[in-house]
Amino acid sequence: METIKVGLIGYGTIGQGVIRLLRENEADITARLGARLALAGVADVDIDRPRKVKVKRGLLTTDPYRLINDPDVPIIVELVGDWPNVKKQVIDALRAGKSVVTANKALLAKHGDEIDRAAREAGQDVYYEAAVCGTIPIIRVLREGLAANRIEAVYGIVNGTCNYILTEMSAGRGDYADILAAAQQKGYAEARPEADVEGYDASHKLAILINLGFGVPVKLNQIHREGITRVTAGDIMAAKHLGYTIKLLAIAKRTPAGLEARVHPTLIPDSSTLASVNGVFNAVYVVGNMSGPTLYYGRGAGQDPTAAAVVADVMELARRILRGDPPRRLPSGAFRDGHRPDLKVLDVKQIETEYYLNMNVADRPGVLAQVAGALGKNQISIRTVIQRNREKGLEATIVIVTHRAREANMIKALAAFKSLKMVRGPVRMIRIENNI
Amino acid sequence: METIKVGLIGYGTIGQGVIRLLRENEADITARLGARLALAGVADVDIDRPRKVKVKRGLLTTDPYRLINDPDVPIIVELVGDWPNVKKQVIDALRAGKSVVTANKALLAKHGDEIDRAAREAGQDVYYEAAVCGTIPIIRVLREGLAANRIEAVYGIVNGTCNYILTEMSAGRGDYADILAAAQQKGYAEARPEADVEGYDASHKLAILINLGFGVPVKLNQIHREGITRVTAGDIMAAKHLGYTIKLLAIAKRTPAGLEARVHPTLIPDSSTLASVNGVFNAVYVVGNMSGPTLYYGRGAGQDPTAAAVVADVMELARRILRGDPPRRLPSGAFRDGHRPDLKVLDVKQIETEYYLNMNVADRPGVLAQVAGALGKNQISIRTVIQRNREKGLEATIVIVTHRAREANMIKALAAFKSLKMVRGPVRMIRIENNI
Numbered sequence: 118m119e120t121i122k123v124g125l126i127g128y129g130t131i132g133q134g135v136i137r138l139l140r141e142n143e144a145d146i147t148a149r150l151g152a153r154l155a156l157a158g159v160a161d162v163d164i165d166r167p168r169k170v171k172v173k174r175g176l177l178t179t180d181p182y183r184l185i186n187d188p189d190v191p192i193i194v195e196l197v198g199d200w201p202n203v204k205k206q207v208i209d210a211l212r213a214g215k216s217v218v219t220a221n222k223a224l225l226a227k228h229g230d231e232i233d234r235a236a237r238e239a240g241q242d243v244y245y246e247a248a249v250c251g252t253i254p255i256i257r258v259l260r261e262g263l264a265a266n267r268i269e270a271v272y273g274i275v276n277g278t279c280n281y282i283l284t285e286m287s288a289g290r291g292d293y294a295d296i297l298a299a300a301q302q303k304g305y306a307e308a309r310p311e312a313d314v315e316g317y318d319a320s321h322k323l324a325i326l327i328n329l330g331f332g333v334p335v336k337l338n339q340i341h342r343e344g345i346t347r348v349t350a351g352d353i354m355a356a357k358h359l360g361y362t363i364k365l366l367a368i369a370k371r372t373p374a375g376l377e378a379r380v381h382p383t384l385i386p387d388s389s390t391l392a393s394v395n396g397v398f399n400a401v402y403v404v405g406n407m408s409g410p411t412l413y414y415g416r417g418a419g420q421d422p423t424a425a426a427v428v429a430d431v432m433e434l435a436r437r438i439l440r441g442d443p444p445r446r447l448p449s450g451a452f453r454d455g456h457r458p459d460l461k462v463l464d465v466k467q468i469e470t471e472y473y474l475n476m477n478v479a480d481r482p483g484v485l486a487q488v489a490g491a492l493g494k495n496q497i498s499i500r501t502v503i504q505r506n507r508e509k510g511l512e513a514t515i516v517i518v519t520h521r522a523r524e525a526n527m528i529k530a531l532a533a534f535k536s537l538k539m540v541r542g543p544v545r546m547i548r549i550e551n552n553i
Numbered sequence: 554m555e556t557i558k559v560g561l562i563g564y565g566t567i568g569q570g571v572i573r574l575l576r577e578n579e580a581d582i583t584a585r586l587g588a589r590l591a592l593a594g595v596a597d598v599d600i601d602r603p604r605k606v607k608v609k610r611g612l613l614t615t616d617p618y619r620l621i622n623d624p625d626v627p628i629i630v631e632l633v634g635d636w637p638n639v640k641k642q643v644i645d646a647l648r649a650g651k652s653v654v655t656a657n658k659a660l661l662a663k664h665g666d667e668i669d670r671a672a673r674e675a676g677q678d679v680y681y682e683a684a685v686c687g688t689i690p691i692i693r694v695l696r697e698g699l700a701a702n703r704i705e706a707v708y709g710i711v712n713g714t715c716n717y718i719l720t721e722m723s724a725g726r727g728d729y730a731d732i733l734a735a736a737q738q739k740g741y742a743e744a745r746p747e748a749d750v751e752g753y754d755a756s757h758k759l760a761i762l763i764n765l766g767f768g769v770p771v772k773l774n775q776i777h778r779e780g781i782t783r784v785t786a787g788d789i790m791a792a793k794h795l796g797y798t799i800k801l802l803a804i805a806k807r808t809p810a811g812l813e814a815r816v817h818p819t820l821i822p823d824s825s826t827l828a829s830v831n832g833v834f835n836a837v838y839v840v841g842n843m844s845g846p847t848l849y850y851g852r853g854a855g856q857d858p859t860a861a862a863v864v865a866d867v868m869e870l871a872r873r874i875l876r877g878d879p880p881r882r883l884p885s886g887a888f889r890d891g892h893r894p895d896l897k898v899l900d901v902k903q904i905e906t907e908y909y910l911n912m913n914v915a916d917r918p919g920v921l922a923q924v925a926g927a928l929g930k931n932q933i934s935i936r937t938v939i940q941r942n943r944e945k946g947l948e949a950t951i952v953i954v955t956h957r958a959r960e961a962n963m964i965k966a967l968a969a970f971k972s973l974k975m976v977r978g979p980v981r982m983i984r985i986e987n988n989i
Contacts, residue, residue, distance in 0.1 A: 148768055149700055262682070407861035453584065
């Protein structure tokens with residue numbers, strides 16, 4: 118039986134998962150490939166730290182180039198995270214005639230074009246199913262399964278840490294800071310949680326999804342990004358009262374004016390399937406002009422689920438190698454250069470949506486008239502208002518849901534609120550998506 | 554720019570959808586392929602009946618062999634449904650050096666092995682994404698996306714007609730017969746609905762999913778099949794009272810004894826994501842040993858959604874042809890012959906699950922003891938009993954939820970009920986799946 122050798126760079130959580138999967142599912146993999154996958158070696162800067170998943174000493178190396186330059190290794194799996202020399206290693210592996218599997222979303226979001234070019238020049242493949250939503254095969258779905266569609270919209274719960282925190286807050290188990298601390302203890306959030314909770318990770322994934330679904334090589338600074346750090350338990354309760362759940366969504370939406378690309382906390386109807394995606398699970402809701410709405414759900418992180426996505430890519434490369442076919446089955450961005458659609462990424466000021474507003478105001482007659490006036494002057498009409506006393510006669514809370522409005526106008530209205538003395542403290546604004 | 558010609562056999566609803574999609578999404582398809590897809594011709598037994606989607610007269614033919622034997626046509630799309638000569642046409646197309654895209658689940662479920670063999674001998678591909686769950690790319694998911702997993706279980710809502718009827722019954726809009734009649738009026742059910750409501754269509758799809766997910770070439774008569782015709786509004790209400798929703802599920806489950814393969818109405822917990830899949834939508838819940846639970850959701854039928862799945866397959870073939878690669882990227886069953894796992898399909902008597910029972914009994918003391926006795930004698934223990942008077946002093950209804958039991962024992966218990974005089978009429982039994 119033929120054997121395909123795989124070189125692994127990165128002996129961390131996911132790397133160990135890959136090694137274990139190759140062992141535990143060996144018979145299953147062989148049944149599908151008609152050949153074996155064998156670990157050629159594992160490179161890591163630290164090979165002495167004890168790991169749960171052991172590897173024979175002879176397979177371990179601190180020099181990734183022992184694998185990158187090994188002529189018997191056609192596939193390199195890169196799982197080292199966001200290190201400075203990763204890009205060089207990936208490009209060097211391609212130039213050395215290897216195809217590469219990576220789970221590195223930051224690398225792809227920042228340097229995807231450069232890596233794609235290197236792969237094309239080297240005549241090799243770069244696969245990255247594990248980079249977005251862990252085990253959910255969303256890359257294949259956009260690149261192949263829904264390929265006959267004009268993609269109209271993508272709405273993704275793509276960050277498990279944020280979804281866990283918001284789920285716990287929705288269950289009334291505390292405010293943001295408490296739950297973040299608990300999540301850090303459980304290992305669901307990093308000690309330095311900014312990449313997750315500030316929406317950076319989600320915007321990296323959205324950049325990849327946009328490239329695949331819409332053919333637009335969007336830059337990270339073209340994606341409007343807000344994290345979940347300012348969502349309060351009060352917002353979640355007010356949203357619930359209105360029939361909404363708050364989720365951090367990565368949104369890409371085709372409009373007549375261009376492409377909306379944004380990551381932010383979002384009110385979605387309780388009846389939406391996405392509203393029932395809880396805890397560390399991920400889901401992506403994709404609307405095609407022919408397929409209509411579709412949804413993909415599964416674990417977005419974790420050792421085994423992520424390893425399963427990595428090895429699925431390795432198997433696809435192995436099948437190609439076993440057939441003796443040339444690489445480059447598809448450009449990694451799914452669209453052909455020279456044929457990319459002319460779709461402009463909109464500034465967030467140009468988007469249109471409904472809004473939720475939550476503000477503390479003086480509990481005096483006339484305050485609602487002032488607030489409504491500031492909205493009306495900016496062409497924003499109100500769908501619902503809920504006013505609640507907080508401290509009798511002193512302060513009240515006003516919650517407003519608007520009709521569809523332009524973000525540029527909302528920005529003006531928010532500025533106008535600042536000059537209203539009866540509005541106390543900052544007004545919290547969260548966007549709403551009603552059609553999912 | 555290069556052009557790939559596509560020959561279409563079948564000018565019905567889906568065929569027209571394919572033609573319209575190729576026109577409406579032409580620019581999008583070209584952007585992804587870097588080439589054009591062109592309709593070479595459309596064959597149908599009746600080309601005179603007026604259609605909504607028109608085709609130039611010169612492209613129409615009543616002779617499919619004009620396309621099958623056209624050397625300029627590398628891809629044949631077969632969308633004629635369950636006609637007797639379809640198998641021959643597909644095999645002839647393969648032998649004539651074409652790759653084939655089909656949505657014909659009955660053909661694949663009954664003759665998949667023969668067609669696969671013909672494709673292999675001819676060195677051509679057969680793609681069939683549209684055959685299962687319409688627009689949901691579940692074939693690619695099982696063949697590629699989850700390929701690194703040992704698949705533990707598949708639970709599918711794969712028949713839109715049944716799901717529509719059960720959804721309407723759950724909403725209290727009538728009993729089975731009324732809703733079937735309404736569904737027929739709306740076009741959601743056929744005038745001769747047996748293929749759907751008796752579970753034949755679902756078992757065809759399950760056979761395909763089992764072949765892909767478990768590597769077992771299951772025969773249709775190995776799949777236990779029950780339709781929805783005996784589910785009553787009373788069952789649905791009793792299930793709701795117990796926290797369950799009734800769905801027609803196609804189930805494949807790996808157990809230590811072998812593979813369970815069954816299609817039947819099933820009580821699933823209201824909290825299950827599958828319970829919220831309503832109307833004509835389909836969804837498949839797949840559990841991999843590494844990925845864990847994943848879910849795929851979308852329209853399982855309809856002109857546009859099905860056409861999108863057909864054209865996605867055409868595009869994948871076109872990409873391969875444009876690259877100049879040889880066919881046979883994968884065996885259509887995903888597993889290599891000679892490496893198929895040794896997994897026995899279990900008889901339904903061998904399965905183990907929980908059960909719901911609903912029976913009319915005489916409203917007399919001792920009846921529950923008799924019923925419980927018949928279960929106990931067959932090693933079936935009771936989790937919940939609800940007893941309700943129907944006509945005071947005359948008849949009562951007993952609803953029972955059992956603990957996990959063996960179907961062989963349940964069959965004996967059902968036989969024992971028949972000899973109990975206090976049990977009136979047939980006992981309705983519906984299986985439960987609690988772990989989804």
